[in-house]
Amino acid sequence: MGSTYRFISAPRGYPEVLPWFRELKNPPREVMTDRSTVLLFEDLGPLRYADDGTVDGKSSQVASLFLPTVRRGVVWTVGELHFLATPLRKLYPGLHRIASEFSKWLEDHECVFSNKRSENPYNYYLEGSIRNHDAPVFAFDSGMNAFLCGRYFVGEADNEVVLDKLCKQLRLRGINCV
Numbered sequence: 001m002g003s004t005y006r007f008i009s010a011p012r013g014y015p016e017v018l019p020w021f022r023e024l025k026n027p028p029r030e031v032m033t034d035r036s037t038v039l040l041f042e043d044l045g046p047l048r049y050a051d052d053g054t055v056d057g058k059s060s061q062v063a064s065l066f067l068p069t070v071r072r073g074v075v076w077t078v079g080e081l082h083f084l085a086t087p088l089r090k091l092y093p094g095l096h097r098i099a100s101e102f103s104k105w106l107e108d109h110e111c112v113f114s115n116k117r118s119e120n121p122y123n124y125y126l127e128g129s130i131r132n133h134d135a136p137v138f139a140f141d142s143g144m145n146a147f148l149c150g151r152y153f154v155g156e157a158d159n160e161v162v163l164d165k166l167c168k169q170l171r172l173r174g175i176n177c178v
Helices: 019-023 093-106 143-147 160-172
Strands: 003-008 029-032 039-040 062-064 075-078 079-083 110-113 137-139 152-154
Touching: 003 093, 029 137, 062 093, 075 160, 079 093, 110 143, 137 143, 152 160
Parallel strands: 003 137, 075 152
Antiparallel strands: 003 079, 029 039, 039 062, 062 079, 110 137
16 A cells, blocks of 8 residues: 655646755656656656556555645645555555655644544634545645635536535525536
8 A cells, every 4th residue: 555645735837846846856757647746766667568558556656636726616635645666665665755744844734634643623624535545634734724724626527516515604694616
């Protein structure tokens, strides 16, 4: 099983996560896809491909970065970073080191949700699947400002059904979803 890291930041502007990777001694190559930015750590080893010709994330030294987006005009998604290579520590020590360093850097920011804590003061603003994951959620300054403004958040993979249900709830709270 890989490692996942979750964070809250403003969807517009310059996301806080990409500069961290760009400042590494050997920064990854960034490849944009429809939904994410794939970080290719080419200095750590070659890409491996699945039978269908796509990059095999479980046996390649890559990470998938899903930056926060705006959904329905008022809801933001939580950003996610996935290191899918497994077993990470044993087979991909260089990538494991980068993931560990990223984790330490992320932990310097406020943890706004964790399943390991009984008290989560920002829980009211976290909707959809966010609370169903083991990985805690950390907030950058722009994310903390969003909480203070009453912004609501959903998981990156939450579908339209989840958003429909959330928008009905938000309308009852006086917030209009698009």
